[in-house]
Amino acid sequence: MSADLDPGVDPYAGIATLGAAPLWRYLGGLFRSEPKSRAVAALWRYDELRPYLLHFAETLSIADAERRVLMLVNPGLADPPATVNTLYAGVQIILPGETAQAHRHTSNAFRFVIEGDGAYTTVNGERVHMRPGDLLLTPGWHWHDHYHEGDGPMMWLDGLDFPLVNALEAGFFELYGDRSQKPSVPDDISARQFTHGRLNPAWDMERGVNSPVGNYPWTETERAFDAVADAAEGSAIDGILFEYTNPWTGGPVMPTVSCRIQRLRPGFSGAAHRHTASTILHVVRGEGTTIVDGQRLQWRDNDVFAVPGWATYQHINGSASRDAVLFAYTDKPAIAALGMYREELMERQD
Numbered sequence: 001m002s003a004d005l006d007p008g009v010d011p012y013a014g015i016a017t018l019g020a021a022p023l024w025r026y027l028g029g030l031f032r033s034e035p036k037s038r039a040v041a042a043l044w045r046y047d048e049l050r051p052y053l054l055h056f057a058e059t060l061s062i063a064d065a066e067r068r069v070l071m072l073v074n075p076g077l078a079d080p081p082a083t084v085n086t087l088y089a090g091v092q093i094i095l096p097g098e099t100a101q102a103h104r105h106t107s108n109a110f111r112f113v114i115e116g117d118g119a120y121t122t123v124n125g126e127r128v129h130m131r132p133g134d135l136l137l138t139p140g141w142h143w144h145d146h147y148h149e150g151d152g153p154m155m156w157l158d159g160l161d162f163p164l165v166n167a168l169e170a171g172f173f174e175l176y177g178d179r180s181q182k183p184s185v186p187d188d189i190s191a192r193q194f195t196h197g198r199l200n201p202a203w204d205m206e207r208g209v210n211s212p213v214g215n216y217p218w219t220e221t222e223r224a225f226d227a228v229a230d231a232a233e234g235s236a237i238d239g240i241l242f243e244y245t246n247p248w249t250g251g252p253v254m255p256t257v258s259c260r261i262q263r264l265r266p267g268f269s270g271a272a273h274r275h276t277a278s279t280i281l282h283v284v285r286g287e288g289t290t291i292v293d294g295q296r297l298q299w300r301d302n303d304v305f306a307v308p309g310w311a312t313y314q315h316i317n318g319s320a321s322r323d324a325v326l327f328a329y330t331d332k333p334a335i336a337a338l339g340m341y342r343e344e345l346m347e348r349q350d
Ligand code: 1HN
Pocket: 067, 069, 090, 092, 100, 105, 109, 144, 158, 160, 162
């Protein structure tokens, strides 16, 4: 065997010029014993963001911004920006009379309403009205534009899976011909046709991969919590935990994202666990602490926080008298579909 290389040339430099690299120098980094997210545990305080949202609402026209949104950027995922590895969160503000132009993208999206009343999103020709605590879906490739016909500013949390879609290089985006869509079906019809999988339409209806429900209104979520009250044990990790479901399947609302809502009773102190799914949480109400890999994130009403994949975490309701309610979304459906979902209980960190 004779290599016949020029003895004056470093073989490592030589293979680099050929677009080749020595696996033995990369193996440890490429194949870890377990995942280590580039994302870090992070918290965004709504009280601190809100004045800036109002500032930009006053000084930046919606025509210039197109979507007036503050992205919640994880310090470990600055460029391209993301909130956790696969998912994004932002807070959007729209003022009375404003229209956010119609477009569509392959990313799955949803809104969770924080403040205000009187706005609606038109999704593929259906006007879907929003109230605080409502979850509105805008699944991938659905046209959507927003309009605010009420009084006062309206703020909501936007959730999207575009970090995942862009990693898969499957992102498409298109503007609609007009600034907004004309309604083509009765307002809020999709939510009115379903009662959360209990009574589903039995006439012929197209069944796609997404939940057909445009809005999961807070009034129904609250009714679900009230119906259970303290009669159910709930989860030792998450308290009384509901998943918003696709009524056709009983599964998650969209193929890449699971949306959940959980009530931590006064004084609740949850068990610790970790899983390969990444999670973003929004505090619907209450105050408490989530310990993430030993770091205490102290949250209160309307804050948003990020739990990276495979981080150990546990939730604590800091109040002995008040419920805490958390809205959470994760990429679990995507990871599970690929056979890579793992979860384990951990020692408590407090
Ligand atoms: C988007 O389409 C909206 O429709 C909000 O309101 C935030 C962030 C990134 C990409 C698309 C919206 C977005 C977005």
